[in-house]
Amino acid sequence: MTTRSIGMRLVYALALPVLIIAVWWVATLNETNPFVPKPGQIVSDFFGSWFGPLLVQQVLPSLYRLGVGLISAIVVGVVLGVVVGSSRVARKLTGPLFEFIRAVPPPVLLPVLLLVIGIDDRSKIFLIFLGCLWPILLNTIDGVRGVDQVLADTTRTYGVTGWQKLRRFVLPASLPRIMTGIRLALPIAIILMVVSEMYAAIDGLGYQIMLFKQIFQIGPMWAGIVIIGLIGIVLAWIFRVIERRVLAWYFGQREVETSER
Amino acid sequence: MSADATTNEVLLSVRGVQKIYSTPTGGVEAVRNLTFDLRKGEFACLVGPSGSGKTTLLKCISGLLAPTSGEVVLDGKVVDGPPRNMALVFQEYGRSLYPWLRVADNVEMPLKVARVPKEERKRRVEEALEAVGLAHVPTSYPWQLSGGMQQRVAIARAIAYQPEVLLMDEPFAAVDAQTRADLEDLVRSVWAKLGLTILFVTHDIDESVYLGERVIVLSSSPTVILEDLKVDLPETRDQLETRSDARFVELRHHVYEQIQKAKTYTGDTEAVRTVA
Numbered sequence: 001m002t003t004r005s006i007g008m009r010l011v012y013a014l015a016l017p018v019l020i021i022a023v024w025w026v027a028t029l030n031e032t033n034p035f036v037p038k039p040g041q042i043v044s045d046f047f048g049s050w051f052g053p054l055l056v057q058q059v060l061p062s063l064y065r066l067g068v069g070l071i072s073a074i075v076v077g078v079v080l081g082v083v084v085g086s087s088r089v090a091r092k093l094t095g096p097l098f099e100f101i102r103a104v105p106p107p108v109l110l111p112v113l114l115l116v117i118g119i120d121d122r123s124k125i126f127l128i129f130l131g132c133l134w135p136i137l138l139n140t141i142d143g144v145r146g147v148d149q150v151l152a153d154t155t156r157t158y159g160v161t162g163w164q165k166l167r168r169f170v171l172p173a174s175l176p177r178i179m180t181g182i183r184l185a186l187p188i189a190i191i192l193m194v195v196s197e198m199y200a201a202i203d204g205l206g207y208q209i210m211l212f213k214q215i216f217q218i219g220p221m222w223a224g225i226v227i228i229g230l231i232g233i234v235l236a237w238i239f240r241v242i243e244r245r246v247l248a249w250y251f252g253q254r255e256v257e258t259s260e261r
Numbered sequence: 262m263s264a265d266a267t268t269n270e271v272l273l274s275v276r277g278v279q280k281i282y283s284t285p286t287g288g289v290e291a292v293r294n295l296t297f298d299l300r301k302g303e304f305a306c307l308v309g310p311s312g313s314g315k316t317t318l319l320k321c322i323s324g325l326l327a328p329t330s331g332e333v334v335l336d337g338k339v340v341d342g343p344p345r346n347m348a349l350v351f352q353e354y355g356r357s358l359y360p361w362l363r364v365a366d367n368v369e370m371p372l373k374v375a376r377v378p379k380e381e382r383k384r385r386v387e388e389a390l391e392a393v394g395l396a397h398v399p400t401s402y403p404w405q406l407s408g409g410m411q412q413r414v415a416i417a418r419a420i421a422y423q424p425e426v427l428l429m430d431e432p433f434a435a436v437d438a439q440t441r442a443d444l445e446d447l448v449r450s451v452w453a454k455l456g457l458t459i460l461f462v463t464h465d466i467d468e469s470v471y472l473g474e475r476v477i478v479l480s481s482s483p484t485v486i487l488e489d490l491k492v493d494l495p496e497t498r499d500q501l502e503t504r505s506d507a508r509f510v511e512l513r514h515h516v517y518e519q520i521q522k523a524k525t526y527t528g529d530t531e532a533v534r535t536v537a
Contacts, residue, residue: 151357153320153351154349156325156343157325157347159371164374168370168374249402249404250361252402256404257404
């Protein structure tokens with residue numbers, strides 16, 4: 001990629017945010033209501049109150065819980081998804097149960113989890129895990145079920161069975177769907193990370209934002225909300241880099257197929 | 262190895278194979294009753310009208326499907342799953358190669374699983390790619406290649422696996438005419454060089470006569486054998502010479518007539534239903 005094309009991409013990515021901030025800035029110039037956020041105020045409050053020890057004390061615990069919850073959801077979702085996806089009996093057994101559990105919004109489980117697991121990290125991690133599990137699990141099941149039948153026959157005729165079949169055929173073939181599931185899980189993870197900290201928490205981004213609200217520190221509160229958004233952007237970016245790497249074959253193949261049409 | 266080296270030893274034996282698919286509306290009989298033997302080193306073509314249960318039969322032979330009755334015996338053992346000494350090349354080359362593996366890795370994969378030592382694996386992959394004329398693209402991905410080249414990769418993978426029997430299910434039905442002629446000659450040369458036993462399924466009459474030492478003509482579904490024909494053409498085949506040979510034209514005519522009859526053949530009074 002040339003410097004010029006990177007520059008152009010940056011211009012495209014930033015044009016709309018810059019415009020919105022400019023309009024926002026102009027519209028709130030003469031605003032006196034202290035609850036209406038101003039862009040300049042948010043930036044100075046970010047550096048004033050968040051930057052420094054608060055970032056370590058409140059954001060790191062949040063990121064830790066997000067990371068552990070998400071990664072365990074990926075591991076369990078993929079393992080369980082492969083098992084259920086490969087077995088008709090397992091699908092029939094789990095079908096109604098999955099529909100039921102999936103229909104329950106994870107945040108309503110929080111009070112229960114707090115009582116059962118306790119108010120420490122574990123209940124928060126478990127909530128994130130539970131919310132992220134479904135998109136990953138269901139997409140993995142679909143991915144495993146949807147493997148190409150000709151390729152499956154090919155794999156069988158070459159005597160590739162059991163663990164080898166899983167490793168060399170089923171997992172790579174369902175990887176595009178697994179990645180789709182993980183992409184859907186990312187925003188859920190962030191939402192549940194914040195929600196879990198707004199309730200019976202002693203630290204975390206959500207806790208600190210609620211605290212700022214309660215002590216009428218409206219600027220720092222908004223700066224905290226901006227940090228959540230930035231975490232979302234960084235997470236999506238990391239995901240895209242990984243996806244481009246592990247699914248290079250998939251995007252390449254798709255490009256060839258669409259250009260032939 | 263040449264046709265003379267074809268021994269009388271039976272390698273593959275298809276005995277009274279019948280396949281009935283059960284569907285919600287009742288059973289559909291795809292294959293009625295097939296019996297034939299393949300001798301070691303033979304190159305036989307199965308030809309029949311489209312929808313004549315050819316693919317079903319091949320799946321039964323390769324152990325992917327269990328026949329409803331009858332049995333397939335390979336090397337004295339009843340086939341009840343894909344045997345180690347058999348390889349299958351599918352029509353859908355685009356769907357039978359692993360898109361996440363490069364060309365050489367596609368060829369090597371079954372060997373890795375079969376725990377072939379690394380040195381030998383490398384040699385076999387190189388030789389197989391060389392044999393199909395693809396030694397120059399080992400690091401490409403299959404989807405970067407043309408259809409004909411992809412099918413060559415599939416053939417290379419089959420060769421590297423060193424099977425005794427190579428089954429081919431209309432392998433050239435989806436490639437253009439020019440590529441097809443090249444691939445036909447390729448298969449002939451691989452057969453002559455490696456002494457494989459090949460069972461080649463096609464709906465193309467010319468192709469069956471051009472390739473085979475023997476042509477087995479199948480009826481419409483439910484399938485039975487209409488004729489088992491020896492192709493007495495010279496061993497070296499040539500796209501121009503052979504195809505204009507008087508004997509080739511005669512055989513072609515004969516098979517064509519049989520296929521025409523096959524289309525109207527209804528077995529018995531039971532309605533013929535086609536199964537793709």
